[in-house]
Every structure is written in structure tokens, then in C-alpha cells.
Amino acid sequence: MNVYVISASILSADFTRLGEQIAICESAGADWIHVDVMDGHFVPNITMGPVIVEACRRATKLPLDVHLMIENPEKHIEAFAKAGASGLTVHVETCPHLDRTLLDIKSLGCKAGAVLNPETPVREIEPVLHLADLVLVMSVHPGFSGGKFVPGTIAKVADVRKKLNALGSSAWLEVDGGINAETLPKMKDAGATAFVSASAIFKHPQGIAAGIHALRAQL
Ligand code: DX5
Ligand code: ZN
Numbered sequence: 001m002n003v004y005v006i007s008a009s010i011l012s013a014d015f016t017r018l019g020e021q022i023a024i025c026e027s028a029g030a031d032w033i034h035v036d037v038m039d040g041h042f043v044p045n046i047t048m049g050p051v052i053v054e055a056c057r058r059a060t061k062l063p064l065d066v067h068l069m070i071e072n073p074e075k076h077i078e079a080f081a082k083a084g085a086s087g088l089t090v091h092v093e094t095c096p097h098l099d100r101t102l103l104d105i106k107s108l109g110c111k112a113g114a115v116l117n118p119e120t121p122v123r124e125i126e127p128v129l130h131l132a133d134l135v136l137v138m139s140v141h142p143g144f145s146g147g148k149f150v151p152g153t154i155a156k157v158a159d160v161r162k163k164l165n166a167l168g169s170s171a172w173l174e175v176d177g178g179i180n181a182e183t184l185p186k187m188k189d190a191g192a193t194a195f196v197s198a199s200a201i202f203k204h205p206q207g208i209a210a211g212i213h214a215l216r217a218q219l
Contacts, residue, residue, distance in 0.1 A: 004188070004219045005031035006212060007065045007174070009198035010056070011047065011145045018052075019059040021208060025201070028209035029216055032065040032087075034176070034196045036145075037080070039070035042094055043143040050076075050083035057084030065196070067115065067176065069142050070094065074101050081108035089113030089136050089174075092124045102131045113174070117142065118150045122159050132171050134194070135160055139187070140177025145198035149178025154190050161191025184218045195219075 008030040013021045022033055035053055040046040056064055063086035070076065073090040074097075080088055088105045092114055095101045105112035113134035114125050118141060125135060137157050140147030157175060164171055174194035175187045184195055197215060204211030 003193065005172070005194045006215050006219075007032035007034040007176075007194055007196045008201050008208075008212065009034040009036055009145065009176070009196050010202075011036045012198035012202035014202075018055065021202070022056060022059045022062075024208045025212065026060050026062055028212040030062065030201075030212055032063045032194070033060060034065045034067060034198075035085075036198075037066060037068050037070055038143065042071045042091065043069045045143045050079045053080055053083035053085055063087065065089070065174075065194075067136070067196075068094075074104060077101070077105055077110075078108060081105075081110050085110055087111035087113055087134060089115050089134060091115045091117065091142075093117055093120055098125070099128045099131060102128055106131075106133075113172075115176075116156070118153050118156075122156060122163065125160075126163065129163060129169065129171075130167055132169075134172040134174055135164065136174040136176055136196075137192075138177055139175050139179065139183070142177070146203075147177050149183050154186050157187055157190040157192050164191075179215070181214045181218055184215055188219065 008025040038047040066085040102112040111133035115136040139153040176196035180200040201211035
């Protein structure tokens with residue numbers, strides 16, 4: 001596993017050719033496949049569920065980084081784990097018992113991640129930081145790909161990095177939203193180690209592989 005990972009978000013993929021496009025990501029050097037699950041309640045958009053995770057599982061050997069933007073995620077984690085998720089990340093804004101939810105995810109054999117929206121303070125995850133295999137700092141307001149990067153989240157990544165280091169945690173520090181060849185180095189300098197991208201990969205004018213290579217060149 002690389003020190004830095006690129007997680008290709010299929011939200012901007014061509015769903016008529018999903019398997020083929022995931023294979024291109026894999027051969028171009030993507031480390032993880034990121035699956036954005038949205039319920040139309042926690043975020044305005046509705047996207048994919050366990051059947052798509054299961055299809056992705058058959059399409060690639062890469063870890064499936066499943067991002068749950070749904071209310072009551074604890075009701076669904078088992079279905080996503082059974083579908084083949086490698087990691088499940090839940091939003092702190094949706095989890096009144098975040099410690100329990102993270103432990104439940106781990107007991108299902110998945111890596112457990114906690115996500116912060118741009119406006120959610122870092123102190124919200126501090127009590128469970130030692131339990132997290134991954135912390136995801138959203139760098140857009142979640143709901144859609146192609147959103148506007150929120151520059152204030154760079155300092156937030158630096159803050160989380162400091163807290164993870166103080167704990168001696170080796171958790172991934174992931175950023176998601178508006179990550180491209182310009183914003184990635186700033187997030188890397190702030191201490192991020194995992195970079196999610198949809199548009200900069202799937203909408204790259206020279207194609208998916210070129211999109212991945214352009215991001216990788218910044219690492
Ligand atoms: C946003 C999703 C992101 C999204 C990123 O709510 O969680 O994963 O797909 O898209 P880009 O990279 O286009 O900002
Ligand atoms: Zn995401």
C-alpha cells in the first residue's frame with residue numbers, strides 16, 4: 001500500500017460502463033474505489049446502495065471506500081459490509097453514538113471511518129479519534145460531484161493531522177471534494193494522506209487514466 005492513496009469516486013463515472021471504467025482506474029494506478037452513498041435526506045441527492053457496491057466488488061480487487069451520506073447509517077452498515085465494502089465512513093452529524101457505530105463497523109470486518117462536513121468542528125470527532133481507521137474531512141458541501149472546494153478546510157486538515165499525530169494514530173486522513181492537481185498539494189502539505197476525486201479523474205479531458213496520472217504526479 002502506498003503512503004498516499006488516490007481514491008477514485010465513481011460518482012462521475014459513466015454508469016453504462018461502470019465495470020470497464022473501474023478497470024481503467026485500477027490499471028492507471030488508483031488505490032481505492034470510492035462509492036458515494038446518498039439518501040436524499042442527509043444530503044439532497046440520491047445515488048447508490050449495496051447492489052452497486054456488490055457490482056463494484058465483482059469488478060475490481062481494489063479496496064472499496066464506501067462513504068455513507070445517509071441518516072441512521074447504523075441500520076445499513078451490515079448490508080454494505082456484506083456487499084463487499086472494505087471501509088465504511090459515517091458522518092459524525094448522523095451518529096449520536098459514534099463510538100458504537102465505529103466499533104460495529106470494525107466488528108463487521110471493515111475499516112471504520114468518521115467524516116466531518118466543512119462546517120462541523122474537529123472537536124466533534126476528538127473523543128473517538130483513537131477508534132478511527134480513517135478520518136475524512138469534506139472539502140465541499142456533500143451531495144454532488146463537481147462542487148466548489150472550501151479553502152477553510154485546509155486548516156482543518158492540519159488540525160486533524162496534529163491530533164492524530166499526538167495520539168500516535170496511523171489512521172488515514174482523507175479529503176473529499178474539489179480535489180484536483182491544484183488543491184491536492186495543499187491538502188497533502190496540511191497532512192492528508194488519502195485523496196478522493198470524481199471530476200478530476202472521470203471528467204479529465206484526456207480520459208480517466210490521464211486524470212489519475214495528473215493527481216499522482218502531485219504526490
Ligand atoms: C461529494 C462526494 C464526493 C464527490 C467528489 O458529496 O462525497 O466523493 O464525488 O466529487 P469531486 O471530486 O468532483 O468534487
Ligand atoms: Zn465521497
